[in-house]
Amino acid sequence: xxxxxxxxxxxxxxxxxxxxxxxxxxxxxxxxxxxxxxxxxxxxxxxxxxxxxxxxxxxxxxxxxxxxxxxxxxxxxxxxxxxxxxxxxxxxxxxxxxxxxxxxxxxxxxxxxxxxxxxxxxxxxxxxxxxxxxxxxxxxxxxxxxxxxxxxxxxxxxxxxxxxxxxxxxxxxxxxxxxxxxxxxxxxxxxxxxxxxxxxxxxxxxxxxxxxxxxxxxxxxxxxxxxxxxxxxxxxxxxxxxxxxxxxxxxxxxxxxxxxxxxxxxxxxxxxxxxxxxxxxxxxxxxxxx
Numbered sequence: 001x002x003x004x005x006x007x008x009x010x011x012x013x014x015x016x017x018x019x020x021x022x023x024x025x026x027x028x029x030x031x032x033x034x035x036x037x038x039x040x041x042x043x044x045x046x047x048x049x050x051x052x053x054x055x056x057x058x059x060x061x062x063x064x065x066x067x068x069x070x071x072x073x074x075x076x077x078x079x080x081x082x083x084x085x086x087x088x089x090x091x092x093x094x095x096x097x098x099x100x101x102x103x104x105x106x107x108x109x110x111x112x113x114x115x116x117x118x119x120x121x122x123x124x125x126x127x128x129x130x131x132x133x134x135x136x137x138x139x140x141x142x143x144x145x146x147x148x149x150x151x152x153x154x155x156x157x158x159x160x161x162x163x164x165x166x167x168x169x170x171x172x173x174x175x176x177x178x179x180x181x182x183x184x185x186x187x188x189x190x191x192x193x194x195x196x197x198x199x200x201x202x203x204x205x206x207x208x209x210x211x212x213x214x215x216x217x218x219x220x221x222x223x224x225x226x227x228x229x230x231x232x233x234x235x236x237x238x239x240x241x242x243x244x245x246x247x248x249x250x251x252x253x254x255x256x257x258x259x260x261x262x263x264x265x266x267x268x269x270x271x272x273x274x275x276x277x278x279x280x281x282x283x284x285x286x287x288x289x290x
Contacts, residue, residue: 033069033076033254035062035175042084044123045115049160052123052167054113058082060127061172065179067261068245072254074101079108080178082171087114091170091232094177096184103253106185111174113167120234122157122164130154132161133237139225143208148246149259151225152239166237169227176228176244180251183216187251195219199250204259210247218247 037058044054062080069076079097087093097108113121124132133154140147157163182188191197196209211219213230220229227244242259249257 031074031076032072033066033078033179035066036077036079037062038079038081040081040083040110042113043115044084045117045119045121047117048121048123048167049164050121050123050125050167051160052125052127054082054084054123054167054171057124057127057168058111058171058175061168061175064172064240064261065175068240068258069179069249069254070258071256072249073256074103076105076252076254078106078178080175081108081110083110083112084115085112086116087112088116089118090114091119091165092174094174094182096178096182099185099187104186105252106178106180106182109178109182111171111178113170113174120164121167121170122161123167124161127168130237132159133157137225139241141223143205145205145207148205148208149242150223151241151243152262153225154237154239155235157235157237161235161237163234165232165234169232169236169238172238172240173227173232176240176248177216179254180248181216181218181228185251187253188216191251197247197250199246202255203246203249203257204242205246210243218243 037055039055058080092111092113095110095112096106097110099106101107122132130136134156136154137151138149139151139153141150142148180187192212195212195214197212199208199210200206211222213219215230217230218226218228220226220231223229223241223243225238225241227238227240228247232238239262245257245259245261248254
């Protein structure tokens with residue numbers, strides 16, 4: 001199995017630092033989402049600006065989804081190949097390769113990003129911060145089971161981000177398709193009811209309907225600020241909202257989701273997070289060595 005060299009080096013350092021803490025807990029914490037990133041190659045579009053690298057951006061996007069599902073039952077592994085390709089129009093797409101396991105989940109797929117030049121991307125050289133965007137807003141909706149976050153969005157871009165499509169947003173979006181919201185995935189076919197998906201207990205806020213688009217997306221007429229809508233506009237950076245996370249939790253059996261993977265944990269939560277991150281890192285360390 002391929003695994004990017006730079007990411008392996010980061011993982012090695014993380015493992016060495018956490019090893020004394022997690023050695024006794026790793027087996028018990030052998031659960032949660034792990035996204036294995038594979039560099040599929042291709043040439044970045046000549047008109048892309050910012051100086052960032054696709055695989056570095058993908059690593060940041062993967063870490064968001066992994067934090068969202070760090071407590072999912074069982075070991076949830078997904079192999080995602082990322083590559084540049086001439087898609088003509090559109091920002092990118094996810095192509096499912098395999099699914100399986102118990103619960104049945106997407107196991108592998110390919111994210112293709114458009115290098116035709118028809119989309120002008122901003123490739124953030126520091127995707128772990130959002131300094132290129134000046135305004136941040138969150139949006140909520142009451143579904144009858146409580147107020148649910150339905151959007152986390154940055155606007156007011158500066159520098160190379162002005163007028164360009166944020167590559168981090170697109171990769172985060174396509175990974176979301178690889179975690180459940182995908183028309184080729186059996187769990188999606190089984191649970192989609194016309195234009196609705198039911199979020200069921202014991203998931204947080206369980207008992208409400210999510211409106212879907214004709215395709216495998218959230219309906220942007222109702223949730224325009226959510227990540228998993230059809231269109232991602234220039235000059236905007238979207239984060240994964242609680243609604244985006246709940247949808248994939250429902251589709252893929254991701255119980256106990258972290259609905260705000262961007263929040264700094266309270267001190268008491270650092271212990272459990274250290275266990276989960278350490279266990280994930282140990283598995284990745286084994287892959288880097290393999």
